Amino acid sequence: MGSQQHGSDATGSAPADPFPDSDYWRDRLAREPYYRHGEDYDDYAAAYEAGWLARRRRPDSDFAAQEARVRHEWEATKGVSRLQWERARHAALRAWERAADEP
Numbered sequence: 001m002g003s004q005q006h007g008s009d010a011t012g013s014a015p016a017d018p019f020p021d022s023d024y025w026r027d028r029l030a031r032e033p034y035y036r037h038g039e040d041y042d043d044y045a046a047a048y049e050a051g052w053l054a055r056r057r058r059p060d061s062d063f064a065a066q067e068a069r070v071r072h073e074w075e076a077t078k079g080v081s082r083l084q085w086e087r088a089r090h091a092a093l094r095a096w097e098r099a100a101d102e103p
Contacts, residue, residue: 019049021095034090039082044091046078051092055099063096070096 025048026041050073054066063070070092071085081088 019045019052021048021052021098024098025091025095032091032094034087034094042079043081043083044088046074046081047083047088047091048095050074050077051095052099054092055096059100063093066096 022041022045025044029035029039029041029044050070051063053073054070055063058066067089071089074085074088074092078088
């Protein structure tokens with residue numbers, strides 16, 4: 001699945017609090033300019049979540065100021081992602097931007 005933070009627990013149960021924007025990004029991924037044929041949501045899930053969470057925690061900051069923290073969180077939770085940060089960064093930034101538009 002996506003990030004380890006919100007993946008299934010040891011019993012295989014679904015997480016209690018899945019990443020709220022995951023459905024949006026699952027539907028949108030193939031239309032994003034950074035997407036490459038053959039990649040899937042699991043390659044990007046942790047980056048979307050890290051960017052979204054960082055913006056929710058620090059709404060008055062900018063991505064550049066938080067990027068090191070976002071990258072660290074992504075590295076800790078990326079699970080099965082085949083991406084390097086240079087590629088995942090685009091997804092994290094898009095999620096950061098989208099989180100700014102949410103209430």
